[in-house]
Amino acid sequence: MAQISLQNGIIYGPVFSRRLGRSLGVNLLPTSYKACSFDCIYCQYGQTIDLCLSPEIEELPTISQLISAVERALTKPRALDFITFSGNGEPSIHPKFPAIVRRVKEIASRLRPNAKLALLSNSSRVMVPEILSAICLFDAPMMKLDAGDEDTFLAINQTVGNICFEDIIDGLKEIPNLIIQSILIDGAVSNVRGAAFNSWVDILREINPQEVHIYSSERPTAHEDVVCVSPAKLMKIEEELNNRFQLNVRVFWSENF
């Protein structure tokens, strides 16, 4: 099975998902490769070639290209529930991310006052004050957290250097309406068993997000030995965390993600 394809432009969709309804995607990243600050072992885009915190500016869309593409897309007559920053890697590593978020929010409130703004982010830049402020502008900031301890974090997310796990946790605590998204995996590296699972639960309780979305990897993953967690097991985790700790966990899997 081939890895999933990259988005080939700035705007994609609208796509329908159980989480976001009709969502228009905005890709701030290159169209010919994935640019990300993580190299997650389960990534469906394959291994990260450009593992960085600041991609080559020539490869990225400019603010004016982004704004005109968003404006064009929002004037088309079609129903939209969300405008979602996602795409070919990590949106917040675009060097103009804070300015782009502000401009898109302004355009959206003018052209689509009923659509909400969502972000799918790996959380790697939440410790940078101006990026954190921009993240706080999203109605639905969906922030990745696959681990509750540094060793598991590094083993699963294989980050670019200089990203401190503690700083991520501190940043996440500052985000209103926070939605944590966690991919649960098994195999040689696991976050659903033993100390790794317990520390992930502990850190969720400490952060106390508005919601926690859990799902598992889908084939093909960047690393062959990643083992998916079954929907039945995910639902058991959901039930346990909601009943024992009053966390608001929801399971997603398959194309409904």
Ligand code: SF4
């Ligand atoms: S953060 Fe997302 S895009 Fe980046 S490597 Fe991980 S799964 Fe892939």
